[in-house]
Amino acid sequence: MVSLVRRIGFSLAMGGVILVWVGPFFWMVLGSFKPRESIIANELVLRFTPTWENYDAIFSRHAFWTYTANSFLVAIATTVVTVAASILAAYALSRYRAGGRLFEFWLMFTRMLPPATLLIPLFLIFRTLGLINTLTGLVIADASFLLSFSIWLLRGFFDEVPVGLEEAAACDGASRMQSLLYIVLPVAAPGVTATVILSLIFAWNEYLFAIVFASATASKTLPAAANDFITGYAINWGPVFASGVIIVLPVGLAALLLQRYIVRGLTLGAFK
Amino acid sequence: MGSQQLLRLILTLGIWIGVLAGAWGAVWSLLPPGPPAVLLSAAAFVALYLALMLRLGDAYLRFTLLIPAMALLLLVTVVPIAFLTYLAFFRVTILNFRSHWPFVGLENFVTVFRNDPLFLPTLVRTLELLVLGLLFQFGLGLGMALWLNRRVRFESLLATLILLPMMTNSIVVGMLWKHLLNFYNGLLNLLLGLVGVEGFPWLTTTPIEFIAALPAIGPWLVEHLNANYAFLSILVTNTWQWMPFMFLLLRAALRSLPAEPFEAARIDGATAWQTFWFLTLPLLKGVIGVVLLVRAIDILKTFGMIWALFGNATVTRVMPIHIYTVGIQSQDYSQGAVLSLLLAMVSVAVYWTFQRSFGRPVLARD
Numbered sequence: 255m256v257s258l259v260r261r262i263g264f265s266l267a268m269g270g271v272i273l274v275w276v277g278p279f280f281w282m283v284l285g286s287f288k289p290r291e292s293i294i295a296n297e298l299v300l301r302f303t304p305t306w307e308n309y310d311a312i313f314s315r316h317a318f319w320t321y322t323a324n325s326f327l328v329a330i331a332t333t334v335v336t337v338a339a340s341i342l343a344a345y346a347l348s349r350y351r352a353g354g355r356l357f358e359f360w361l362m363f364t365r366m367l368p369p370a371t372l373l374i375p376l377f378l379i380f381r382t383l384g385l386i387n388t389l390t391g392l393v394i395a396d397a398s399f400l401l402s403f404s405i406w407l408l409r410g411f412f413d414e415v416p417v418g419l420e421e422a423a424a425c426d427g428a429s430r431m432q433s434l435l436y437i438v439l440p441v442a443a444p445g446v447t448a449t450v451i452l453s454l455i456f457a458w459n460e461y462l463f464a465i466v467f468a469s470a471t472a473s474k475t476l477p478a479a480a481n482d483f484i485t486g487y488a489i490n491w492g493p494v495f496a497s498g499v500i501i502v503l504p505v506g507l508a509a510l511l512l513q514r515y516i517v518r519g520l521t522l523g524a525f526k
Numbered sequence: 527m528g529s530q531q532l533l534r535l536i537l538t539l540g541i542w543i544g545v546l547a548g549a550w551g552a553v554w555s556l557l558p559p560g561p562p563a564v565l566l567s568a569a570a571f572v573a574l575y576l577a578l579m580l581r582l583g584d585a586y587l588r589f590t591l592l593i594p595a596m597a598l599l600l601l602v603t604v605v606p607i608a609f610l611t612y613l614a615f616f617r618v619t620i621l622n623f624r625s626h627w628p629f630v631g632l633e634n635f636v637t638v639f640r641n642d643p644l645f646l647p648t649l650v651r652t653l654e655l656l657v658l659g660l661l662f663q664f665g666l667g668l669g670m671a672l673w674l675n676r677r678v679r680f681e682s683l684l685a686t687l688i689l690l691p692m693m694t695n696s697i698v699v700g701m702l703w704k705h706l707l708n709f710y711n712g713l714l715n716l717l718l719g720l721v722g723v724e725g726f727p728w729l730t731t732t733p734i735e736f737i738a739a740l741p742a743i744g745p746w747l748v749e750h751l752n753a754n755y756a757f758l759s760i761l762v763t764n765t766w767q768w769m770p771f772m773f774l775l776l777r778a779a780l781r782s783l784p785a786e787p788f789e790a791a792r793i794d795g796a797t798a799w800q801t802f803w804f805l806t807l808p809l810l811k812g813v814i815g816v817v818l819l820v821r822a823i824d825i826l827k828t829f830g831m832i833w834a835l836f837g838n839a840t841v842t843r844v845m846p847i848h849i850y851t852v853g854i855q856s857q858d859y860s861q862g863a864v865l866s867l868l869l870a871m872v873s874v875a876v877y878w879t880f881q882r883s884f885g886r887p888v889l890a891r892d
Contacts (some may be wrong), residue, residue: 370846384559
């Protein structure tokens with residue numbers, strides 16, 4: 255009897271907790287399909303005729319196809335640059351303890367540094383180099399801020415690959431680069447995947463550099479576009495919800511399908 | 527490494543840097559500044575880098591492997607920080623950016639402390655958000671981790687739901703909560719209305735009644751320490767988004783603790799409270815230090831969530847928003863640079879504090 259009560263209590267509490275974290279997302283998805291009058295109504299509207307008008311608005315009246323394409327492009331390019339550079343650096347740190355204390359200190363320092371602190375110098379430098387309102391500039395800025403996190407993560411994963419494997423390969427005449435490519439990377443594949451996924455997500459979500467370095471229509475990313483809706487005078491919530499759904503959708507799918515990698519990356523990223 | 531080897535390294539690197547500089551100069555003299563020139567330079571860099579790797583081979587790998595990461599960090603963090611420091615000691619705004627930059631010494635710092643009425647309140651608010659945010663998120667996260675410290679049904683579903691808020695763009699989180707906390711038709715006030723409670727003016731600077739009513743310190747807290755609904759909204763939103771992170775990491779740590787000490791404590795008849803205080807907490811100390819530090823650093827970076835909730839309203843500003851407003855919107859580069867330097871110092875100070883109080887370098891590995 256007592257255990258039944260406890261189980262029911264547990265389920266209720268669990269349900270409440272899930273409601274608190276899922277409810278807002280549910281409300282956002284619901285809101286994105288609501289007609290305008292249901293959104294501004296001063297009561298709980300749960301029954302309404304679903305409409306595509308909000309999605310239609312952001313894709314036809316605003317250039318959301320361009321913004322979505324830009325976001326994907328920035329996320330992928332940033333990830334390629336970051337992961338390529340950090341695989342090499344992480345291997346050097348893991349196997350040679352290379353780089354010295356200064357390099358390690360700098361990695362840690364850039365990881366701590368709030369991106370806002372570099373906003374002004376980067377803005378002035380990029381303006382001189384003609385990189386304002388281009389995706390190139392945004393990718394460079396995003397990549398270097400992701401770099402320290404990504405090196406850190408990959409180094410932890412590489413450390414877990416037994417050195418014996420590489421020694422065996424060396425006996426068989428493999429060069430270091432060969433052993434990195436054909437042994438360390440395949441063995442650490444789950445870790446590399448986790449790093450790739452996390453850096454895709456972080457680059458997809460980056461907004462501060464996006465609104466400063468790439469605010470023109472041709473180079474705008476989704477978060478910067480969503481930002482436009484809310485800094486305006488009167489907020490039209492339908493399109494806000496619709497753009498929120500578009501931004502969360504890929505990340506939500508990743509959280510659902512690739513959560514094993516994400517959790518591993520987050521845990522190792524913090525603990526190593 | 528022999529001196530001959532070192533000589534070879536230096537010579538090769540020298541020649542290589544020369545070629546790179548040549549290629550770079552050629553690109554920049556032929557093309558106007560812009561993405562094509564930058565991308566071509568980058569392509570030249572990558573090609574020369576691969577050639578250098580092949581030429582120097584395995585013996586120099588410990589140096590060559592670090593070159594791309596170092597180059598990126600040098601160009602996009604070291605140079606900007608040097609430039610930032612430079613800006614802080616000169617007088618540079620949009621007005622004289624293309625002409626002479628006068629050296630002013632510490633004048634910019636003095637201006638920030640004396641003539642910027644928003645600086646101190648903003649700094650206090652940032653630190654207050656840091657302390658209270660950590661407290662809320664850690665307390666709730668640890669509580670929930672202790673509660674769910676076992677295998678539960680729908681484990682993987684729970685993980686997905688937990689991951690969603692922290693993987694969601696902060697701007698979207700801010701937008702969403704701006705709607706949920708709306709006074710007239712926000713979900714929260716509507717739900718409160720259903721149970722007969724009058725809604726709260728979440729997104730306004732109305733003082734929180736019970737704090738304002740505290741004898742003696744109440745008005746002071748309202749005046750100087752943001753005891754208002756707007757700040758509470760920021761705290762609630764931030765906690766909603768990041769408490770799951772604490773929960774996730776603390777639960778992972780709890781579940782990886784050895785079972786024997788707990789077994790022994792149970793046999794010795796320790797109460798649940800004693801077990802927690804004298805066993806769980808000390809065993810978790812290192813992990814707690816890490817999660818607190820990671821979150822502390824992140825809270826200092828907070829921008830999008832508050833930006834979406836309140837824009838650059840002066841009463842809810844934190845340091846990153848103040849930097850953005852002063853340095854980018856008002857184009858006062860020197861003032862912005864001073865604020866940036868101060869924020870960077872706060873970050874370093876927070877890092878050192880954690881390193882000191884948790885005994886070992888928590889982010890660094892030996």
